[in-house]
Amino acid sequence: MKTDPVSLARRILAEAGHFEVCRLRPQVNLGWLLRHLGLDWRRWSLGGLAGALVQIEGRWYVVTDSRQAAGRQRFTAAHELKHFLADRPQIHVFPPRASADTQIEREADVFARELLMPDESVSWLWRQGLRSPVEIARALGVSSEAAGIRLAELGLGERRLWSN
Numbered sequence: 020m021k022t023d024p025v026s027l028a029r030r031i032l033a034e035a036g037h038f039e040v041c042r043l044r045p046q047v048n049l050g051w052l053l054r055h056l057g058l059d060w061r062r063w064s065l066g067g068l069a070g071a072l073v074q075i076e077g078r079w080y081v082v083t084d085s086r087q088a089a090g091r092q093r094f095t096a097a098h099e100l101k102h103f104l105a106d107r108p109q110i111h112v113f114p115p116r117a118s119a120d121t122q123i124e125r126e127a128d129v130f131a132r133e134l135l136m137p138d139e140s141v142s143w144l145w146r147q148g149l150r151s152p153v154e155i156a157r158a159l160g161v162s163s164e165a166a167g168i169r170l171a172e173l174g175l176g177e178r179r180l181w182s183n
């Protein structure tokens with residue numbers, strides 16, 4: 020499987036038909052997508068860990084910390100999905116130890132941003148007048164911090180207008 024994180028995320032969205040419906044339903048149905056790709060999502064109290072991939076009796080689960088905000092859990096689950104799809108041959112412990120390849124971690128974040136906030140959805144919302152990270156975050160089910168990073172990445176608006 021090609022592991023370029025942006026291509027991987029976009030292929031998954033395309034196969035799920037997301038680009039056809041993203042104007043009506045901008046928020047990616049992540050739970051459905053994970054299940055469709057063979058990963059069950061559980062929300063447990065993880066004691067400081069944001070998320071992990073675990074295999075129980077042959078079945079893979081993504082676990083996110085139930086005490087974190089829903090948007091953060093979605094980002095973590097999307098991040099872990101990248102590991103599930105592309106990194107399992109290289110890493111056997113999730114989350115990887117501190118010594119693990121940080122490029123793999125960066126790529127998992129790039130994947131998560133693309134999966135939850137594709138250009139098509141963000142630009143569409145922007146054209147509908149949703150111009151702040153808080154509004155974009157609410158529409159797409161992510162944290163406003165993640166939405167702010169994505170808006171800056173896409174060159175929409177100026178970051179300094181949002182920070183105070």
Ligand SMILES: [Zn+2]
Pocket residue numbers: 098099102114115123124127
């Ligand atoms: Zn990771």
